[in-house]
Amino acid sequence: MSDRVCIRGCKQRGVHYAACEEQAKVQAASDRGELYMSQCTGCAEKPARDHALICDGCFYRLRTLVRDADDLMGRLRSLADPMKATPTDRAPGGRSQMVEAPAPLDADLADAMDDIAHTLHDWDRHVDPQSLEQALPDLVNDAESVRVLGIGFLDRHPLEDGIRDFWSVQDAVDKWGVERRTKGESGWEPEVDRELVAVARPEWRNPLITKLQAEQIAGSERTLRRWVSKGLIEHEGTVVIAGVVTRMFRRSDVERVRDEMLAKVGRPNATDRENGTDHA
Template sequence: MRALLADGPDLIGRVRSLADPMKATPTDKAPGGRSSATEPPAPIDADLIDALAVLEKLEPWWHVPLSDYSNDLEVMTWLGEVVLDRHPEVEGLREGWSVADAMAKWGAERRTDVFIYPDDEGHDQPEAVPVREWYDPLLTLQQAAKRAKVSQRQVQRWVQKEAVTVVAQHRGPRGSVMKYVHASAVDAAAEEMRGNQSRSQFTQLREELS
């Protein structure tokens, strides 16, 4: 359940993009717009509409610690139904939708990424395929600061200096804008910062000794 909720923002962005490819999604780099009013809208798959109705109810829960509700039978029962329960398709119809159903059908994928997957023998094989954020997860700025063991202000400075690129934005249920960066970019910026600090300390020590 934690894994499905953690993938929630990417999943709902994926489903929204399928329902309306011209609409901005959490994995867009910049906002987009709808198609011209002179063109009739394309029909939307009923499955997408039904799945979105469930996913949008869960938006306030994407980042909620489940441990806070582990003893709340009502909440956990509801979450189990809307997150974990599977509803097999019978003759093209489903009796309901859950996060697990949507993940199985569409996935929280980034269709344009190319990632090198290590094979079983340790050789790298480049392959252009849909990639979920398993190997290089998306982090909020707060999560990035925790990962790099720096302040959130430091992460914001990396973003301003373009040492770290914001690759996704998502407006939370209270209107706040959540910015996402790749973990690999955070690791690289932190390593460079610590390398600069070490060189600075060495230079200062050398000057003091001389």
């Protein structure tokens, strides 16, 4: 048994340190023949598993999430599929065509797919040629790896102003689950070598831009999310390529909201800075 404790701060339920004040109150009440309900459910830290910096509970939950991550991404992609598994007609040359406009994509779903896809991609590159599951026994004995694995897989990230800054695998499992929760719901299985592309029609000199390009104009990912959550801007369509969904925005809309926000806070624009004037 390791003499180290879980660095994620896990506690043993019902196990207390001798210096626990709540347990002292329980004992004092018992000596008086009274009942006192302790506010401490357990303050003694869980021991870390052998050759690891985390406890058994964290390790087994982490391993389960790593194993389920690919199935989770498949579920998210099936939920995001704008055609709801409707077959498309194959165009000459082997390309497929959409026969109707894509349905709006839920912002939380798109953000979760983006964040989890980046998490899995980064870890796959880091542990190559091993799989992440194979590399876990070594990774959980490294403090920095445990910290990053916690962010991407184990942590539950709270909502701030209705927006989740980052989606972990656990966050997505909590909201959507790994498998379909509706009985009888048909699954979506893509045909081999078929590519589904959904593109909105751009206007002349006012093209559609990707979410990443929109974030660059807005200034940050969080700023763009805030504009979307407040209804200041809406995406105009999605592009789905090999199951990966990307939201598209109209460039003029993003620039308009950016300029309106700058005007509200009185920040000088580029021309003002060059001329040395400030309208604030």
